[in-house]
Amino acid sequence: MSDLPQESLLSHLIELRNRLVKTLAVFAIAFCIAIYFSEHLYEILTQPLMKFLPGGLISTGITSPFVVLMKIAALVAFVVTLPHTLFQIWAFIAPGLYAHEKKLLLPFIVSATILFLVGMCFAYFFVFGMVFKFIASILPPNMRWTPDSGTYFEFILNMFFMFGLTFEVPVAVVLMAKIGVVKIKQLKEARPYIIVGSFVIAAIVTPPDVASQLMLAIPLWLLFEAGVLAAQILVKPKSN
Incomplete structure (x- = not known):
């Protein structure tokens, strides 16, 4: 009888490992695909700024271009695989829940995913344009505005995260x-x-x-x- 709790814990750990492996495998596949299209994704993500900065971004670090493209691929892979990741979380938790708790958890995961993506879209299509327009409007005549690509993507990632969380309210x-x-x-x-x-x-x-x-x-x-x-x-x- 004393071995039953240990066996139960071991089976849960094995199940958790399997879910993590599946999650990471799907993320890795999406990441590799995103890397292939990273230059096109870079153009899409910089489009809100290019309306006010036709000269383009600069990159001051030696490895910055590579790091920026990796961050873009990771962001896209995270967003694309988010439903699968949440499904794996649900599948791991669901066996230990009552029927009424399962009915609550699944709609929560689906609605949370959709609202987070809606928040990101709201930031991209509406907020970024307002922010960059304001910054461009206050530039002194003798000042050149040449943002660094790393700083830019750090900014938009933070904004995506903040507006995604906002829409989870x-x-x-x-x-x-x-x-x-x-x-x-x-x-x-x-x-x-x-x-x-x-x-x-x-x-x-x-x-x-x-x-x-x-x-x-x-x-x-x-x-x-x-x-x-x-x-x-x-x-x-x-x-x-």
Whole structure:
């Protein structure tokens, strides 16, 4: 009988290893494919800036061109394989869950993935243009604006991450209400603090122009409201 817990732990570790191997294998395949198209992907990711910087980016480091292309390939591989990665996480966790918990987890993973990708698209198609337009508009006449490619891609990766997380707010709100961490009444009462906090966060993580800050603060607030509305619909109050 004493060997059963050890056997159970060993089987879980083997299962975890197999899931990790599958995840890394799929990521590696996507990474290799992305490397092949890395130059084209570079053009796509720099397109929002090229409207205001026709001269192109510079690269000051000896290995910077290689590092930048590797980062681009890794980003694309991560995004493309995200559904598979989350599926592997779900498949590992699901056997230990009750039926009602499985019903909650799968929609959570799907919605979290979709919203994260929507947040990245929002940053690429709307936010980047506003940021670069603002920077180009404040340049003195005798100043040349020649961003480094490494700095540029570090900036857009941070923005992708921030806006991806921002669009996860409705999922987080519904999940907290569903598992009972907060009540819907408490969420409504926290609305003034959420509004102020949205603008504070936007002022910290975005460039110092009003348009960029509004494009993060307002969606953050509206997504919170969407989460509260969804929680009212999806979360049934517990009867005493």
